[in-house]
Amino acid sequence: MSGYTATLGGRQYRFAGLGPLLAAASPERSGDRLAGLAAESAQQRVAARLALAEVPLERFLAEPVIPYEDDDVTRLILDSHDAAAFAPVAGLTVGEFRDWLLSEAADAIALAAVAPGITPEMAAAVSKLMGNADLVAVARKVRVVTAFRSTIGLPGRISTRLQPNHPTDDPAGVAAALLDGLLLGSGDAVIGINPATDSPKAVRDLLELLDGVIERYAIPTQSCVLSHVTTSIGLMERGAPVDLVFQSIAGTQAANASFGVTLGLLDEAYEAVSALGRGTVGQNALYFETGQGSALSADAHHGVDQQTVEARAYAVARRYDPLLVNTVVGFIGPEYLYDGRQILRAALEDHFCGKLLGLPMGLDICYTNHADADDDDIATMLTMLGVAGASFVICTPGGDDIMLNYQSASYHDALYLREVLGLRPAPEFEAWLDRIGLLDERGGIRDVTGTAHPLKELAA
Amino acid sequence: MTDLVAQATDATMWAALRRHTQARIGLGRAGSGLPTQHRLALQAAHAAARDAVHSPFDADAVAGALTGVPTLRVRSAAPDRLTYLQRPDLGRRLDPADRARLPRGDWDLVFVIADGLSSRAVHDHAAPVLRATAALLPGPGWRTAPVVLAEQARVALGDDIAHALGATMVVVLIGERPGMSAADSLGAYLTYRPRPGATTDADRNCLSNIRPPLGLSHSDAATKLAALMRRARELELTGVALKDESDEAAPLAP
Structure with a gap:
């Protein structure tokens, strides 16, 4: 040693x-x-x-931060490493890698080509030498495009997850929040509900509710009820309308075990959902959430810092060609990210590492009431991540999630972001907004308060 | 249909929808932003939640609401609120002196009432949920330890408590992290044969948002919890392998 x-x-x-x-x-x-x-x-x-x-970057292949024999995520990282893709940067040190990433040579094509050769630890390492502006500048150059019924990650666009959660999964309450989000132009990444319980019946009821609305209005988006992967597998077997399979994942085998998942189980879910083929413009059908601190929270971090462990979760995610991946940055509490400054840094790091590794990286920019942060921190983070080219952000009514008890971005925040940065929704969804009369002349969302609109029939 | 909708004002529509959810829907717009009144309302709610996190746990009041039920008091290894917020590891372990005072016995079950991140939730909901649940589990089959009232506690403190008591199953009723619309939400965590330090979240079953009248009612929570407890004892496990099937009206289509 x-x-x-x-x-x-x-x-x-x-x-x-x-x-x-x-x-x-x-x-x-x-x-x-x-x-x-x-x-x-x-x-x-x-x-x-x-x-x-x-x-030297090559050192990360020789010295795993968690031993190969102890951890299946380490085995996944090393066994799936693409030496040919790595070749252009194989001779660089971490410091030289930072300089290369910032250079004009590292354009969208070069970055996409090198991604399979980058390990999570290399990405984490270089991020630690980068300032917040570096993390924005490099991530902005990366292009990761995925698709199901809408296309995520195209240049000049940012998508949103519409999150109409309800504390008891009440269908009328979910539908009300869904209407609110749709009228504010949200939901092109996914309409995704965190269920209050993992009951298969309750999850299925929500899936059918969302599927019904998507079908009724021919909305080019996908639904997801964020239940445990075993629940989704069971529901697919019973013919429920599952668009995307969701799972929370982490960067070590033991942390994944604390979520009740193994790579084998994810393989099974991937095969099952791929076989359904419910996508129209693409077949990326997995959705993962991650977040710094989850491995430590499960006492499964193996003495590795929380940002490096987080990046290792992205190696798990990229095995399954997901439609969406987001870090839930700030959700876990002040014992992991104490204040707005630390949450911002983590958001930029996670987005950068995810993109560098080739993932369709979005964010749940959020904070809890026991952290030292507020809605001004949301605005700061949202703006920086918009500039950085985040694939999508999660949005809730008024920025207040009444099921998960935390604050995230609001539908209004997404309108702000698109307005100040000139960003647009996914093209299929934008065309739908136009068809249904919600797109204004400037490409923004028309305010239909006080006028009839077909979506309002959802309230009837 | 469309004509009817057109006649209704948006205010009427949102008022009707708000009967089904406390979500901040139909707020209107000031350009892309929130109208002033709603921005200030959000700040007021955030201020209330911030203050709620730091309100002290009144174990006397909870014990008073459990007249006739034996109770014990314990503290975690986190000596104060500030340490508790930054050191969850200490909130998962008993204060050593308190651990030594717990009476070891042949218990099937122990209820732990823990302050968590909202004492208010515990003050309002823990005793009624505990009473209603206990009433559904009658008979000598459930030898129940004294109720443990735990201060500066995380969910996993229940593992340490159950282990020290020799209890097979632990139900932790704990104050959830306050949100903007809900500073009084109670969670219930069920763990079969917990092993301190080895049990993970995947080994537990959880009911969240116990918070009548807008969240789960006390009686519904008790019904679900008692069903999970019976099933856990049958299967001798809790966690992802144990699903909440209590509202499964009929088998799903094959």
């Missing part, structure tokens, strides 16, 4: 391995302190970055 060293301010700092080096190089956050992994001083943090900048 060689270890890594750097000298700063006349003092030599030593780091026992890549895991401790990555942890010490991480921008400050409460979760790494909770885990006892954070840098002990500001200078030690910078020393770690100096050492990390000198590490």
Whole structure:
């Protein structure tokens, strides 16, 4: 075990391995302190970055942060590594990799080509040398396009998940929030409900409600009820209208076990939903959520910092060609991301790493009431992620989710984002908005308050 | 149909829809933004939730609402609210002195009432849910330990408590994280044969949003919880393998 060293301010700092080096190089956050992994001083943090900048990218293939024999995510990462795709950057150090990513040579085509050669740990490592602006500038260049009934991730567009949650899954309550979101032009990424219980009957009722509305108005979007993957598999077997299979995933085998999932189970779900073939313009049919802190929360982080573990979850996601992946940044609480500044940093890191690894990365930009953050932080994050080219964001009525008890972006926030950045919805959905009279002359969403509109029949 | 809808004002439509949800629907627009009154209403709700997180747990009041039911008090290893918020690991472990005081016995079940992130939820809902659930599980088949009232507690503190008592099953009634419309939402977590440090969230079953009249009622929560508990005992497990089938009216289509 060689270890890594750097000298700063006349003092030599030593780091026992890549895991401790990555942890010490991480921008400050409460979760790494909770885990006892954070840098002990500001200078030690910078020393770690100096050492990390000198590490060859190839080193990450030789020194897994979690042993190969202990963890199936490590095995997935190393066994699926594409050496040919890696070749153009194989000779670079982490510091040189940052410079290359920021250069004009790293355009959309080059970045897409190299993605299968990048491991999560390489992405996490380079992100730790990057400022917030770097994370925006590089992510913005990456193109990841996926499709089911709408196409996600095209240039100049941003999609939204319409999230009409209800505390008891009451169909009338869900329908009311669904109407609100549709009238505000939301839902082109997915209409996705977090159910209050995992009861197969309740989940099926919600699936049929959403399927009915999508069919009635011929909306080019997809539905998802975010139940456990085993529930979705059971419902598909019983003929329920499942568009997308959802699962929360994490970056270690043990953390996935805490969610009740294995790669084998995800393989099974992938095959089952692919066989349904319910997409029209594409067949990406998986939807994953992740979030920094979940592995530590399950005591399954193996001494790896929370951002690196998070990036490892993206290796799980990319195995299944998902339609959508989002980090639920800020949901888990102040013990992992203490305030608006830490949540913003994590949002930019997760989006960057996901995109670099080739995922259709979106965000649930959010905070809980025990974190030191508010709706101004939402506006800041939303704007930066809009500039960074996020594939989609999650939106709720008034930014207030009454089922999950947290605050996210609102449908209004998405209108703001599209207005100030000139971003548009998915093309199929935009055409539908036009057909149904919701698109105004400037490409924004028409305010139909006080006038008749066919969608309002949902209220009848 | 369309004519009827056209005649109705939007205000009437949204008022009718709001009978079904507390979601902030039909807020209108100021350009792309929220109208002023709604922006300020959101700030007021956020302020109330922020304040609710820090309100103290009144164990005396909860014990008072459980007249005739033996109770015990414990603290987690988190000494205060600030530490509790930043150190969930401490909220999952008993204070060592309190652990030593728990009476070991041949218990089938222990109820834990834990403050979690909303004492208000616990004050309003824990005792009635506990009473209603216990009433559905009669007879000598359920040897129930004294109810444990736990301060600065996370869900997994129930594992430590059940283990110390020697209880087979633990139900933790705990205050959920306050939201903007709901600062009083109770959660119920059921775990069969918990093993402190080894049991994971996938080993539990959860009912959330117990919060009448807008969330789950006390009696509905008790019915679901008792059904899950009976099924857990039959299968000798809890977690993702145990589904809540209590509202399964008829078998789904094959």
